[in-house]
Amino acid sequence: MTLWQSLALNVLQLAFVVCLAPLFSGIAARWRERVQFKRGPSIWQPYRDLRKLFSKEDRSSESATWVARFAPYAVCLSPILVTLLIPVLTDFPLFGAFAGDMLAAGFILGIGGFFLTLAAVDTGIPYGAMGASRTRMVGFLAEPVLIVILFAVSFVANSTIPYIVQQQWVSPPAHFFSPAHVLVLVAFSMLIIAETGRLPVDNPAGHFELAMIDESKVLDFSGPSYALLKWGGAMKTTVLCIIFVNVLLAPWGLASSPAPTQLGIAIAAVFVKVVALLAALVVVETSLAKLRLFRIAEYLGAAFVVAVTAMIAAVLAP
Amino acid sequence: MTNAHPLITEVNALLCGFFVLSAFAMVVVRQIGACIGVFIAQSLLLAASAFVLGAQPLSWHLFAVGCVTLLSKPIVIPWLLRRLVPREIYTAREISQSLDVPTALLVALALALVGFALGARLVHAAPVSAPENVIVGFASLLIGALVLAVRREAVPQMLGILAMENAAFLAGIAIAPDFPLIAELAIAFDVPLLAFIVALLTRAVYRRVGSTAVGELSALREHAR
Numbered sequence: 428m429t430l431w432q433s434l435a436l437n438v439l440q441l442a443f444v445v446c447l448a449p450l451f452s453g454i455a456a457r458w459r460e461r462v463q464f465k466r467g468p469s470i471w472q473p474y475r476d477l478r479k480l481f482s483k484e485d486r487s488s489e490s491a492t493w494v495a496r497f498a499p500y501a502v503c504l505s506p507i508l509v510t511l512l513i514p515v516l517t518d519f520p521l522f523g524a525f526a527g528d529m530l531a532a533g534f535i536l537g538i539g540g541f542f543l544t545l546a547a548v549d550t551g552i553p554y555g556a557m558g559a560s561r562t563r564m565v566g567f568l569a570e571p572v573l574i575v576i577l578f579a580v581s582f583v584a585n586s587t588i589p590y591i592v593q594q595q596w597v598s599p600p601a602h603f604f605s606p607a608h609v610l611v612l613v614a615f616s617m618l619i620i621a622e623t624g625r626l627p628v629d630n631p632a633g634h635f636e637l638a639m640i641d642e643s644k645v646l647d648f649s650g651p652s653y654a655l656l657k658w659g660g661a662m663k664t665t666v667l668c669i670i671f672v673n674v675l676l677a678p679w680g681l682a683s684s685p686a687p688t689q690l691g692i693a694i695a696a697v698f699v700k701v702v703a704l705l706a707a708l709v710v711v712e713t714s715l716a717k718l719r720l721f722r723i724a725e726y727l728g729a730a731f732v733v734a735v736t737a738m739i740a741a742v743l744a745p
Numbered sequence: 746m747t748n749a750h751p752l753i754t755e756v757n758a759l760l761c762g763f764f765v766l767s768a769f770a771m772v773v774v775r776q777i778g779a780c781i782g783v784f785i786a787q788s789l790l791l792a793a794s795a796f797v798l799g800a801q802p803l804s805w806h807l808f809a810v811g812c813v814t815l816l817s818k819p820i821v822i823p824w825l826l827r828r829l830v831p832r833e834i835y836t837a838r839e840i841s842q843s844l845d846v847p848t849a850l851l852v853a854l855a856l857a858l859v860g861f862a863l864g865a866r867l868v869h870a871a872p873v874s875a876p877e878n879v880i881v882g883f884a885s886l887l888i889g890a891l892v893l894a895v896r897r898e899a900v901p902q903m904l905g906i907l908a909m910e911n912a913a914f915l916a917g918i919a920i921a922p923d924f925p926l927i928a929e930l931a932i933a934f935d936v937p938l939l940a941f942i943v944a945l946l947t948r949a950v951y952r953r954v955g956s957t958a959v960g961e962l963s964a965l966r967e968h969a970r
Contacts, residue, residue: 604755606877609762728847729773732854736765736884739858743865743880 432685433522440515448661449473458709480654488647490551498546499652502659505539506666513589514673516693518681520590528587533573536663547644554636558643568727569621575734579611582741593678610737612675617730623664626712628723672700750801760794761877768885771892771908772853773846777900781823784904788818791911795918798875806923813933822940829944831951842895849895853888860884875919882916903943
């Protein structure tokens with residue numbers, strides 16, 4: 428495979444994430460309403476929202492500095508960079524696959540979150556600062572979980588490069604079916620729920636500012652920068668889901684050569700896998716009530732314990 | 746020791762992963778009704794593991810264990826508890842614990858570490874056909890003991906005992922696949938009887954005292970009508 432082919436595939440997987448992220452969030456929003464026997468918005472609604480927001484004027488508060496202007500770009504760029512590191516469509520490493528491992532992916536996503544938190548404080552509205560401090564609370568409790576999950580993964584696969592981990596779980600299925608793997612899956616799905624601000628932790632559909640965690644940070648953004656924040660959030664969710672399904676949960680169905688038919692199958696397979704995961708998340712979301720704020724520590728503590736148990740099980744595996 | 750089909754080992758390992766998860770869930774869950782739900786799930790996992798391990802090499806003893814477990818634990822015990830224990834205990838009541846949930850979880854983690862280490866030693870010394878069962882069984886046994894120690898209500902304490910029993914069984918079916926049938930039958934009658942007695946006691950205590958918090962029943966007092 429030539430360098431050009433590799434670059435073209437990279438562009439393809441970037442396009443997959445960037446273009447389909449709003450669709451995924453639209454599908455999730457639609458299903459969330461359908462489960463409650465409401466009709467729900469069209470699955471194309473996020474695209475319409477983005478078009479409307481991009482054609483509007485960008486207004487920001489007087490106290491806002493360059494941080495608030497820069498944050499939407501950081502939020503939008505960080506998932507795009509992570510896309511280059513993870514197997515989205517192909518199971519052979521592409522250009523940039525070895526530039527960073529899963530920990531680097533976590534930290535790159537963290538950069539976006541960091542700037543968004545700063546920007547929320549920077550805009551000067553009180554809800555922003557409150558949301559920022561809560562996000563940090565969830566964030567610093569989620570961080571050790573991620574790191575311990577990666578320890579467990581690296582004990583099983585001897586690597587934390589996503590492509591190699593994916594290969595490891597495909598080739599001898601014995602690795603796939605181990606207690607450590609089950610525990611890693613559970614801990615990682617709890618982490619995804621916390622990181623993307625979904626229901627047991629945060630209610631994305633809530634309109635009550637005092638109870639918000641994620642949404643209250645973007646209250647003071649408008650126009651194109653709000654569009655970028657929404658798009659970036661959708662891409663972050665998509666990237667996390669893709670890491671989960673392609674590397675950990677169902678590492679099958681990826682293209683093993685750059686042939687167009689293989690790529691077509693891979694695109695369809697990954698789309699179906701992500702949509703299935705979203706459906707599962709919707710079920711989780713509608714069947715659980717939102718946790719009180721100080722119960723979140725317990726929730727992530729449980730995730731941490733599961734992750735540590737996974738690590739122990741991986742180390743002490745017979 | 747015979748080598749089982751790889752698929753069997755894998756499915757069994759998967760079940761063991763969920764089993765240790767259910768042991769942790771028993772520590773975390775706050776409501777008694779949910780606690781019983783976790784216990785039912787754990788018993789079903791145990792039965793599934795027995796069936797899977799019994800499939801190859803074919804072992805009727807393990808099938809018997811699976812059937813006995815499937816009948817007594819997920820069906821008879823919850824039915825007994827629902828019938829005998831007053832309804833108020835299940836609804837909207839949070840279990841009182843002598844440790845708060847995060848601390849209990851950390852202790853459970855330490856116990857799981859000890860259990861995994863012990864189990865791994867044991868499996869290393871005496872190889873068995875399903876090593877995951879022994880390791881997970883040891884860890885879950887210790888976590889069940891923690892549930893027993895931490896909970897202050899009668900029903901969850903009993904569920905702690907039963908969780909320990911489940912864990913011991915999980916390890917047992919891997920160590921001794923050819924259990925004498927009498928042991929299975931004894932357990933099949935013993936465990937529902939235990940549930941029956943505890944449930945009756947709980948009912949009586951709840952009628953007289955208005956609470957089933959065992960921790961508060963340590964001092965004697967004259968009960969005025």
